[in-house]
Amino acid sequence: MAADAGQHSTFHGIGVSAGIAVGPLVVVTPAPTAPADEAPTTDAAAASATVHGVLDEVAKGLEARAAVAGDHAKPILEAGAMMARDPGLAMGIDNHLQAGKGLTNAVTAAVEEICTMFESLGGYMAERVTDLRDVRDRAVARLLGQPEPGVPTLTVPSILAAHDLAPAETATLSTDTCLGIITAAGGPTSHTAILASQLGIPAVVQATGILGVAAGTTVAIDGGVGEITVNPTADEVTMLEERKKRRAAALAGGTGKGATKDGYPVALLANIGTADDAQKAAKQAVEGVGLFRTEFLFLDRDTMPTVEEQTATYTAVFEAFGDRRVVVRTLDAGADKPLKFADLGPEENPALGRRGIRLGMIRTDVMDAQLEALAAAYKATGADVRVMAPMIATQAEAMWFAEKVRALGLPKVGIMIEVPAAAIRSKGILYHVDFASLGTNDLQQYTMAADRMQGELADLLNPWEPALLDVVALACEGGAAMGKPVGVCGEAGGDPALALVLTGLGVSSLSMAPGKVPAVRTSLGLHTREQCQQMAAAARAATNAADAKAAVLDMADPVLRDLL
Amino acid sequence: MATRQVSIASSVGLHARPASLFVQAATATGLPVTIAKEGGNPVDARSILMVMALGAKHGETVTLAAEGEGADAALDSLVELLSRDLDAE
Numbered sequence: 001m002a003a004d005a006g007q008h009s010t011f012h013g014i015g016v017s018a019g020i021a022v023g024p025l026v027v028v029t030p031a032p033t034a035p036a037d038e039a040p041t042t043d044a045a046a047a048s049a050t051v052h053g054v055l056d057e058v059a060k061g062l063e064a065r066a067a068v069a070g071d072h073a074k075p076i077l078e079a080g081a082m083m084a085r086d087p088g089l090a091m092g093i094d095n096h097l098q099a100g101k102g103l104t105n106a107v108t109a110a111v112e113e114i115c116t117m118f119e120s121l122g123g124y125m126a127e128r129v130t131d132l133r134d135v136r137d138r139a140v141a142r143l144l145g146q147p148e149p150g151v152p153t154l155t156v157p158s159i160l161a162a163h164d165l166a167p168a169e170t171a172t173l174s175t176d177t178c179l180g181i182i183t184a185a186g187g188p189t190s191h192t193a194i195l196a197s198q199l200g201i202p203a204v205v206q207a208t209g210i211l212g213v214a215a216g217t218t219v220a221i222d223g224g225v226g227e228i229t230v231n232p233t234a235d236e237v238t239m240l241e242e243r244k245k246r247r248a249a250a251l252a253g254g255t256g257k258g259a260t261k262d263g264y265p266v267a268l269l270a271n272i273g274t275a276d277d278a279q280k281a282a283k284q285a286v287e288g289v290g291l292f293r294t295e296f297l298f299l300d301r302d303t304m305p306t307v308e309e310q311t312a313t314y315t316a317v318f319e320a321f322g323d324r325r326v327v328v329r330t331l332d333a334g335a336d337k338p339l340k341f342a343d344l345g346p347e348e349n350p351a352l353g354r355r356g357i358r359l360g361m362i363r364t365d366v367m368d369a370q371l372e373a374l375a376a377a378y379k380a381t382g383a384d385v386r387v388m389a390p391m392i393a394t395q396a397e398a399m400w401f402a403e404k405v406r407a408l409g410l411p412k413v414g415i416m417i418e419v420p421a422a423a424i425r426s427k428g429i430l431y432h433v434d435f436a437s438l439g440t441n442d443l444q445q446y447t448m449a450a451d452r453m454q455g456e457l458a459d460l461l462n463p464w465e466p467a468l469l470d471v472v473a474l475a476c477e478g479g480a481a482m483g484k485p486v487g488v489c490g491e492a493g494g495d496p497a498l499a500l501v502l503t504g505l506g507v508s509s510l511s512m513a514p515g516k517v518p519a520v521r522t523s524l525g526l527h528t529r530e531q532c533q534q535m536a537a538a539a540r541a542a543t544n545a546a547d548a549k550a551a552v553l554d555m556a557d558p559v560l561r562d563l564l
Numbered sequence: 565m566a567t568r569q570v571s572i573a574s575s576v577g578l579h580a581r582p583a584s585l586f587v588q589a590a591t592a593t594g595l596p597v598t599i600a601k602e603g604g605n606p607v608d609a610r611s612i613l614m615v616m617a618l619g620a621k622h623g624e625t626v627t628l629a630a631e632g633e634g635a636d637a638a639l640d641s642l643v644e645l646l647s648r649d650l651d652a653e
């Protein structure tokens with residue numbers, strides 16, 4: 001599906017962050033590898049001069065970027081420049097050149113030698129390997145006469161295209177210059193998708209066609225339906241602009257509590273990950289927090305944060321929300337996000353290993369300290385605090401957790417439903433606790449046995465998958481039987497169309513990135529509870545995810561399409 | 565050739581910031597200074613990558629070596645630097 005400049009074409013990927021943008025395409029170049037058939041070095045002195053010149057250019061480029069970078073990126077870029085100028089690296093390269101290796105192969109071999117030494121030292125040093133390989137990629141690209149890889153500095157507002165983006169690359173993007181993101185790989189629950197929607201940047205993933213489009217081409221992106229138009233006509237741009245206006249008008253409607261057209265309440269809540277998020281989200285029209293991820297307090301630390309430090313953070317978050325609810329998830333760590341002070345060692349299958357509550361039941365000291373701090377913050381503020389545990393699979397785990405939480409005087413205890421076992425047997429599990437929250441991203445990963453981080457498996461990870469909806473329905477049935485609320489705090493809850501289906505299945509609250517709340521509120525207000533139930537039935541009756549979504553959109557108010 | 569032996573005083577070892585300070589000081593001498601751990605090969609003390617890869621820990625003895633005019637004075641100043649807990653400063 002290659003498109004030359006000037007040629008018009010349209011193709012689709014998976015829309016993961018709603019919104020519309022038109023702009024020139026900037027292509028993130030992948031890192032080149034040293035060619036195997038490179039000519040060997042015959043004049044080592046001349047080759048050495050060439051490589052040193054290129055390393056100097058790499059260093060200058062990094063220094064120029066460091067000069068205008070923010071506090072976070074600056075030291076990383078400066079360290080990169082220092083590595084590029086390092087005499088030890090230069091000597092290693094010279095040795096390989098003298099042995100006859102070609103230019104790029106000499107650079108690669110010398111860098112790998114240092115990487116091996118760093119990796120054997122572990123910890124902090126092993127992490128520097130990424131920075132060093134970045135320097136290598138830049139030098140190799142320059143030696144091959146190619147542009148340096150990675151996200152270029154965006155000077156004009158542009159749409160970014162890449163095979164895939166590393167979380168660090170997405171995190172450095174600014175909404176001022178990045179109008180939209182298109183990736184050929186990645187999935188709906190990839191970090192790119194989540195970060196883009198948090199930043200409010202329209203994004204489409206799994207759009208393989210984008211790799212054939214030349215840099216500088218004007219591209220229109222619709223992050224809701226996942227449509228990409230190369231060289232859009234003036235009429236198409238006008239249509240998209242109108243759609244953007246209709247969307248803005250539809251979203252302008254109200255800031256009240258979430259409810260269906262006939263007044264059935266569905267609480268609209270925010271997902272937050274830091275105390276800073278809490279301050280921002282508290283200013284939005286949300287009914288509280290449906291998922292407060294507490295990992296940020298624990299990751300990148302050598303020792304466990306003290307009860308006092310944790311209490312201060314939790315108190316600040318609770319105070320920000322006043323009498324609005326705050327649902328706190330206890331630490332969700334495991335082999336994929338290991339803690340230095342509570343690392344149980346590497347595992348073959350971290351997603352199926354000792355993570356979440358499983359780690360909490362082994363390292364009770366970590367769990368107890370966190371609950372003690374939450375109880376202290378609750379006593380200090382009298383806030384509507386609800387504490388839940390991740391990765392519950394059995395009644396025994398739910399009971400163990402509920403006893404601990406209640407013994408500390410915390411008012412409400414709940415569990416996350418991410419493991420299909422907990423959804424299937426939610427009635428028994430809910431007997432022990434006050435509420436449940438569906439983590440649809442993990443629930444889908446486990447229902448479909450498909451790794452969330454594998455872009456190639458995106459087809460199995462479509463949240464419209466009828467099997468996932470069946471599992472959600474089971475969880476809601478258990479909740480209804482016990483008279484206990486079941487909410488959703490996964491990405492699915494932030495989709496204005498899927499939110500209707502979830503409401504129809506019996507979900508009582510939807511928690512999402514705060515930016516998604518207005519569209520979901522408008523969508524709910526356009527449909528009755530009965531319509532939602534009919535949509536849920538239609539979606540579950542479909543044979544696949546695409547048919548489920550199509551069936552629901554057919555039944556929905558036409559305005560809903562503008563919200564997507 | 566002038567040589568000196570010194571025990572690393574920095575509590576984190578010759579790592580991160582202490583390593584960076586040492587490399588800057590070694591470069592400033594203008595001499596080809598090397599550093600080696602006991603029984604190990606000497607590496608270029610002006611290379612942050614080599615010095616960090618050395619992985620010299622707190623309390624470990626390293627050997628500094630340099631040749632040229634002012635080598636003795638240069639090594640003395642580097643020994644003085646490594647004898648301090650650079651991380652605490």
